[in-house]
Amino acid sequence: MSEKKMTAYDRVKLARAADRTNIMEYIEALFEDFLELHGDRLYRDDPSIVGGIATFHGIPVTIIGQRKGRTTEENIRFNFGMTSPEGYRKARRLMEQAEKFGRPIITFIDTPGAYPGIEAESNGQSNAIAENLAVMSRLKVPIIAIVTGEGSSGGALALGVADRVWMLENAVYSILSPEGFASIIWKDASRAAEASTVMKITAGELKELELIDGVIPEGNRSFPILDSLLVETLEKLRKQSGAELANARFRKFRRIDGLFDGKRGE
Amino acid sequence: MNIDDIFRQRRKRWDILLKQRTAAQEEQTECPSCHAVVETSKLREKRWVCPHCGFYLSMDPVSRIRFVCDEGSFRELFGNLPQQNPIKFPQYEEKLATMREKTGGNDAFLAGEARIRGIRVAIGVMDSRFLMGSMGTVVGEKIARLTEYAGKRKLPLIIFSASGGARMQEGLFSLMQMAKTAAMVEQFKEKGGLFISYLTNPTTGGVSASYASLGDIIIAEPDALICFAGPRVIEQTIGQKLPKEFQHAEFLLEHGMIDMVVERKRMRSTLHKILKLHASV
Numbered sequence: 001m002s003e004k005k006m007t008a009y010d011r012v013k014l015a016r017a018a019d020r021t022n023i024m025e026y027i028e029a030l031f032e033d034f035l036e037l038h039g040d041r042l043y044r045d046d047p048s049i050v051g052g053i054a055t056f057h058g059i060p061v062t063i064i065g066q067r068k069g070r071t072t073e074e075n076i077r078f079n080f081g082m083t084s085p086e087g088y089r090k091a092r093r094l095m096e097q098a099e100k101f102g103r104p105i106i107t108f109i110d111t112p113g114a115y116p117g118i119e120a121e122s123n124g125q126s127n128a129i130a131e132n133l134a135v136m137s138r139l140k141v142p143i144i145a146i147v148t149g150e151g152s153s154g155g156a157l158a159l160g161v162a163d164r165v166w167m168l169e170n171a172v173y174s175i176l177s178p179e180g181f182a183s184i185i186w187k188d189a190s191r192a193a194e195a196s197t198v199m200k201i202t203a204g205e206l207k208e209l210e211l212i213d214g215v216i217p218e219g220n221r222s223f224p225i226l227d228s229l230l231v232e233t234l235e236k237l238r239k240q241s242g243a244e245l246a247n248a249r250f251r252k253f254r255r256i257d258g259l260f261d262g263k264r265g266e
Numbered sequence: 267m268n269i270d271d272i273f274r275q276r277r278k279r280w281d282i283l284l285k286q287r288t289a290a291q292e293e294q295t296e297c298p299s300c301h302a303v304v305e306t307s308k309l310r311e312k313r314w315v316c317p318h319c320g321f322y323l324s325m326d327p328v329s330r331i332r333f334v335c336d337e338g339s340f341r342e343l344f345g346n347l348p349q350q351n352p353i354k355f356p357q358y359e360e361k362l363a364t365m366r367e368k369t370g371g372n373d374a375f376l377a378g379e380a381r382i383r384g385i386r387v388a389i390g391v392m393d394s395r396f397l398m399g400s401m402g403t404v405v406g407e408k409i410a411r412l413t414e415y416a417g418k419r420k421l422p423l424i425i426f427s428a429s430g431g432a433r434m435q436e437g438l439f440s441l442m443q444m445a446k447t448a449a450m451v452e453q454f455k456e457k458g459g460l461f462i463s464y465l466t467n468p469t470t471g472g473v474s475a476s477y478a479s480l481g482d483i484i485i486a487e488p489d490a491l492i493c494f495a496g497p498r499v500i501e502q503t504i505g506q507k508l509p510k511e512f513q514h515a516e517f518l519l520e521h522g523m524i525d526m527v528v529e530r531k532r533m534r535s536t537l538h539k540i541l542k543l544h545a546s547v
Contacts, residue, residue: 121495130479153472
């Protein structure tokens with residue numbers, strides 16, 4: 001442990017920073033021939049989600065993830081990375097398309113949460129997220145999810161049911177924003193820093209709890225490390241049959257029961 | 267007045283006093299909607315529907331089972347799963363102990379096998395009194411096991427939800443129960459199982475956004491609040507008051523998110539009808 005001691009809330013701030021590496025930069029750095037695809041075929045195109053096809057070391061892959069902007073104007077256009085049902089349904093459409101053509105799926109998660117709005121609720125936010133969880137659990141192609149910034153609530157998990165879940169070193173992954181958590185538990189949103197600590201949301205803590213599979217260091221080495229990790233992992237996953245992949249993914253999530261010391265009932 | 271008379275009079279007074287005390291002890295419940303005070307026994311008889319305004323009070327799992335299942339047919343399953351504190355949340359064990367004491371359940375979910383007018387079913391009911399019916403690892407695990415149980419025995423699966431969402435005190439473990447329960451019911455349905463999701467007041471957050479929205483058939487109770495983000499969160503985000511009917515069962519029916527809104531008095535007959543229509547030959 002040579003790294004400097006940072007608090008969980010320091011990382012929350014880093015994860016949210018306006019200059020944090022966003023999905024477009026990951027696509028630029030790691031993939032070739034990106035072709036963006038649009039729309040859920042039901043209602044509209046949600047700009048908070050980027051989706052499309054690209055090649056990774058010559059292999060076609062499907063890329064899906066939340067988009068945040070650098071400027072206020074951009075952020076308004078991308079709804080601050082808060083996804084609506086149409087965005088989750090676009091993601092699902094592209095994932096099913098990836099399965100049809102045997103393409104691995106790589107998702108980039110960076111959201112303060114699913115969008116809490118009138119239209120989002122009227123159009124079935126719950127249903128859209130639930131369907132994604134269900135579909136991802138049985139897709140017969142490799143899925144890798146990378147939490148790059150904020151991974152908040154069901155809005156993040158809806159792109160996160162994957163064979164491998166990785167987090168950037170300073171990314172956070174949580175049941176709810178620390179502010180939301182503090183206001184529910186202590187009726188005081190200003191205790192967010194304290195909440196960040198008790199919630200166990202940092203990459204290191206979640207790796208220890210075995211809820212994620214890997215932590216990707218940040219800084220200059222970030223892209224090359226991610227690149228070689230993707231090469232290695234995709235090679236491994238692509239050797240498995242579709243049924244093996246789906247089974248292993250199902251079991252991975254089935255196993256999460258919080259019982260570490262073998263004290264099981266029945 | 268002789269001594270016998272004095273005693274007789276006293277006894278009469280004691281009798282009256284005793285009667286008054288029994289009457290006072292008759293448990294009463296206030297309707298959260300119209301605030302009428304109703305004898306609890308009467309409310310129970312009316313399936314926890316307020317006789318004055320028709321409001322649906324929340325129903326504990328045991329009452330729910332009693333109204334839905336054949337008498338004496340319910341057998342509890344997985345009632346002894348040990349509770350854990352996976353993220354070592356401060357004072358969580360104490361909180362759980364209090365809740366167990368209060369509700370008599372091991373967590374916010376009662377699971378079992380029962381019969382509905384003779385038809386065997388796997389059935390689960392959330393307990394909204396237990397930490398708002400929130401879903402943590404025990405609730406998630408019970409749902410997963412109940413789904414497996416139903417799958418192995420080819421039983422229809424019925425789950426009554428009533429939940430504030432994922433359980434905060436178990437952090438990301440609770441979030442993962444969304445993925446787990448969704449995957450479980452998806453697998454169950456793919457293998458031909460019938461899953462009836464019954465949404466009661468309130469069904470929100472991580473529960474409405476996972477298994478509860480995945481029923482082959484989704485039923486809701488009248489006026490039940492069903493949503494992903496709660497009304498208060500949305501009001502804060504958009505800075506305006508929401509219309510009264512927004513996010514309630516009838517609104518969801520209108521927007522195509524559920525199959526039907528069913529009155530409590532038709533709960534059992536509706537379930538039986540669906541089960542009969544799916545009975546295998």
